[in-house]
Amino acid sequence: MKHSVNRPPTPDEDVTESPERDELTLGEIINIKLVESGEKENLMELVRDRLVESGWKDEMRIACREHVKKKGRKDVTVDELIRAITPKGRASVPDAVKEELLDRIQNFIRSAAL
Structure with missing residues (x-):
């Protein structure tokens, strides 16, 4: 298959x-x-929680609102908003969140003996 x-x-x-x-x-x-x-869902939840705790989610919400305000509400599509905000969002993920996620994935790989 x-x-x-x-x-x-x-x-x-x-x-x-x-x-x-x-x-x-x-x-x-x-x-x-x-x-x-089921570890992937656990990792996704961990990242969501850490991004909220770090204020990242609020920063992205503000960036989205500013972009919509600048372009005009009727002239912005969701796809355009995603294209505009994604690079900033990826670049601004706190290093501590990335490190914690990487550690958890490495521990999973070790425990799964991959």
């Missing part, structure tokens, strides 16, 4: 038995294991 490029296999699809296993990259394997174990 071919797996979608946009989603990892569902838990009932056993990728370890699949002949396509050799075609998966290490990143794809890690992503699949994160999803199967």
Whole structure:
């Protein structure tokens, strides 16, 4: 069975038995294991919480409002807003949040023996 490029296999699809296993990259394997174990959702929740605690979410809300105010409410689409704000958002994620996430992923990889 071919797996979608946009989603990892569902838990009932056993990728370890699949002949396509050799075609998966290490990143794809890690992503699949994160999803199967439920750890990916835990990591997403951790990041959301840390971004709120750090004030990042409020900064992005303000940046979005300023962009809409500058362009005019009727002249801004959601897609345009995302394109305009995403680079600033990615660049302004606190290093502490990135480090904590990286540590958690590394610990997961070690514990999963990947």
